[in-house]
Amino acid sequence: MVNGEIQALTIAGNDSDGSAGMPADLRSFYARNVYGMGLITAAVAGNSYGIEAAHVMPVDFIKTQFDVLAKDFKIRASKTGMLADSDVINVVADNYDTQVFGPLVVDPVIITKHGAMLLEEEAYETFKKRLIPLANVITPNFFEAQKLTDEPLDSKESIIAAAAKLQNLGAKNVMIKGRHDNPEQADVSDYILLENGDSFWLTEQFVNTERVNGTGDTLSAVIAAELAKGFSVEQAIRTAKAFVHTAISNEIAVGHKYGPINHWAAMKNMD
Ligand SMILES: Nc1ncnc2c1ncn2[C@@H]1O[C@H](COP(=O)(O)OP(=O)(O)OP(=O)(O)O)[C@@H](O)[C@H]1O
Numbered sequence: 001m002v003n004g005e006i007q008a009l010t011i012a013g014n015d016s017d018g019s020a021g022m023p024a025d026l027r028s029f030y031a032r033n034v035y036g037m038g039l040i041t042a043a044v045a046g047n048s049y050g051i052e053a054a055h056v057m058p059v060d061f062i063k064t065q066f067d068v069l070a071k072d073f074k075i076r077a078s079k080t081g082m083l084a085d086s087d088v089i090n091v092v093a094d095n096y097d098t099q100v101f102g103p104l105v106v107d108p109v110i111i112t113k114h115g116a117m118l119l120e121e122e123a124y125e126t127f128k129k130r131l132i133p134l135a136n137v138i139t140p141n142f143f144e145a146q147k148l149t150d151e152p153l154d155s156k157e158s159i160i161a162a163a164a165k166l167q168n169l170g171a172k173n174v175m176i177k178g179r180h181d182n183p184e185q186a187d188v189s190d191y192i193l194l195e196n197g198d199s200f201w202l203t204e205q206f207v208n209t210e211r212v213n214g215t216g217d218t219l220s221a222v223i224a225a226e227l228a229k230g231f232s233v234e235q236a237i238r239t240a241k242a243f244v245h246t247a248i249s250n251e252i253a254v255g256h257k258y259g260p261i262n263h264w265a266a267m268k269n270m271d
């Protein structure tokens with residue numbers, strides 16, 4: 001019986017078509033039986049063709065959202081998504097109290113898979129200095145890992161080295177998501193480096209579909225949901241990977257172009 005006692009928070013942007021960002025995070029929390037809260041940082045005007053405009057929330061308003069939540073709740077785990085610029089990163093870092101908001105999963109939302117920039121380039125250094133040290137888990141995709149480490153990722157060894165570099169920047173656990181931009185590829189492998197130094201690759205079959213909006217958001221939200229329930233980082237990552245894979249494998253018809261993944265299928269398929 002779910003009674004709302006386990007609460008998780010997403011600190012993210014809203015995507016108007018519901019496919020990514022906060023709507024995907026809140027669906028993921030719900031699907032994993034965790035009560036979801038949403039601290040909004042920005043809003044984008046997007047549909048299945050892409051994002052046309054973005055609007056960043058005032059920093060005072062972001063701070064107020066932290067204050068009101070801290071007055072009332074003890075949140076078990078949180079995640080970050082779109083943070084837009086260094087002012088937003090700074091207000092998040094200044095107000096993130098692990099005692100109140102729990103372990104933090106950082107999804108470094110830099111660029112969407114269709115090319116929209118959701119984090120200003122001037123903010124990369126602030127992101128490294130202020131946010132990465134707060135990360136219990138960081139989940140960059142291939143492109144984001146390159147940007148944050150200033151290294152080209154062109155081999156297994158370079159991915160392993162990049163994960164170690166992200167740990168040196170202060171993230172406790174690192175998951176570097178594999179490339180999935182070649183319709184001919186057979187599978188997708190993500191690399192995980194845990195706080196205790198253990199590491200492993202998670203490989204799943206590549207799904208050749210254009211309906212992959214919100215994959216990264218869903219992955220990081222499910223990790224946060226499982227941490228909120230008290231599972232280990234490794235178990236949380238394994239559950240999230242399986243959830244996302246089922247959601248990608250069962251297309252739903254939303255919009256004319258790049259649609260969302262299917263949280264309903266993933267929900268039915270898992271306990
Ligand atoms: N087409 C695909 N087939 C199989 N697995 C995929 C596919 N696309 C993504 N994944 C998996 O989905 C998870 C999310 O990774 P992805 O790289 O898509 O995140 P992202 O680019 O950060 O997403 P977003 O832009 O939505 O934040 C990873 O485990 C990745 O391996």
Ligand SMILES: Cc1ncc(COP(=O)(O)O)c(N)n1
Nearest residue numbers: 013015020021112113213214
């Ligand atoms: C507000 C917001 N946050 C994150 C994404 C990631 O998008 P995608 O899944 O297309 O890479 C997005 N489109 N919008």
